Amino acid sequence: xxxxxxxxxxEAQFSAEWVLVADPRTDDALELLGGHVLxxxxxRDEFDRKVLEFHPRRFAVVFTxxxxxxxxxxx
Amino acid sequence: MRWAFDxxxxxxxxxxxxxxxxxxxxxxxxxxxxxxxxxxxxxxLMQLGYDPSAVPERVQIATGSGIEFAPRLVVSxxxxxxxxxxxxxxxxxxxxxxTGVDGLLGLDFLRGHQLxxxxxxxxxxxxxxx
Numbered sequence: 385x386x387x388x389x390x391x392x393x394x395e396a397q398f399s400a401e402w403v404l405v406a407d408p409r410t411d412d413a414l415e416l417l418g419g420h421v422l423x424x425x426x427x428r429d430e431f432d433r434k435v436l437e438f439h440p441r442r443f444a445v446v447f448t449x450x451x452x453x454x455x456x457x458x459x
Numbered sequence: 460m461r462w463a464f465d466x467x468x469x470x471x472x473x474x475x476x477x478x479x480x481x482x483x484x485x486x487x488x489x490x491x492x493x494x495x496x497x498x499x500x501x502x503x504l505m506q507l508g509y510d511p512s513a514v515p516e517r518v519q520i521a522t523g524s525g526i527e528f529a530p531r532l533v534v535s536x537x538x539x540x541x542x543x544x545x546x547x548x549x550x551x552x553x554x555x556x557x558t559g560v561d562g563l564l565g566l567d568f569l570r571g572h573q574l575x576x577x578x579x580x581x582x583x584x585x586x587x588x589x
Contacts (some may be wrong), residue, residue: 402556408485410474410476410485412460412541413462413463413474414474414475414476414485414538414539415474416474416485427556428556429556431502432500432501432502432553433502435502435506436502436505436506438506439481439482440482441481441482441483442482442483442484442485443482443483443484443485443506444484444485444486445484445485445486445487445503445561446487447487447559447560449559450469450559451468451469451470451559452557455557457469457470457489457558458523459470459489459491459493459494459522459523459554459558459563
C-alpha cells in the first residue's frame, strides 16, 4: 500500500488525475483530508478498469483536475 | 449544518459515501435538481461488491442526448449532506470523464427536505424545514 499523503500532497503529486485513496481520512462533510494512494491515472476509463483489482474496505475516489475552460455542463 | 461548494464555476460538487457488501466509497457527485434519480458510476458500484449487470431492473433515463436504459439497484446505505438513507435506490450510469464526478445527487435524495443553495456564500443546507 502506498504512503499516507495529505490531500494537498495528493493534489500536488497527481495533478488532473483520478486517484484511488484507501483508508481515507475524511471530515464531517466527507471532504477528503488524506490517505493511501493505491492507483492514479489521467484516463478515467483506464482508471475504472484498473481499480477493480484493488479491494480496500473503505476508499475514496477523487479527481484532482478543474473544469475544462469553456466547457458547459448540462447533465 | 452548511456544506461548502465553489459558487464561482463548474458543477455543485458534494461528497457522498456509498456502502455495499465489499465496503464503502467516498465519491464526488454533482448536486442536480434536474435529475429525478441519484446516479453512481458503474465501476464504483462494482468496487463496492454490487453487480449492475445482474440487476434485472432497467429503467429509462431521459438525458439531453436521448433515452437510455440503466440498471437501478438498491445500495445498503447512502450518506450525503449530513443525511443517511438505508436501502437507497441508485441508477448505475457513468457520466463523461470531463464532468470530474462519479455521479449525480438527485431529487430522490432531497425530497422531504428544505434545500438552500447560497451562491453568494458558496454553501448548501439540507434541513428538515419549518
